[in-house]
Amino acid sequence: MWLEAERAVSTGQSYRIGTHSLTRASLSDIAKRIEYWRNEIAKLESGMGGRMRSFRVTPVDF
Template identity: 60%
Template structure:
């Protein structure tokens, strides 16, 4: 298991998806002498893929219960 919970992974995924929307409206803009440059869209896409995979992995593991094994002792 990773160092995060399912809820944390979902929060990260949402944050990166929000970042993608922000970048899609403008990569760079200037107001007076100030300039803002947002993150690279390809890097954001990589992070979205990573967090999507983590959410899927954690959701998959959520339904599986404890693993039960049967052991038969034998005296040889």
């Protein structure tokens, strides 16, 4: 969603149609959020995301 927001802002920060107007978030705020989420993804992919771990279990019938 942040990447889509960045794309939308690149085509225009604000616009008006009749009496309605739209002003999008600033590009610098969007860039900060994109960087934040990229860092979070990198942490999770590298296994440094905290306490989340995955284990493989093989059931054995005795």
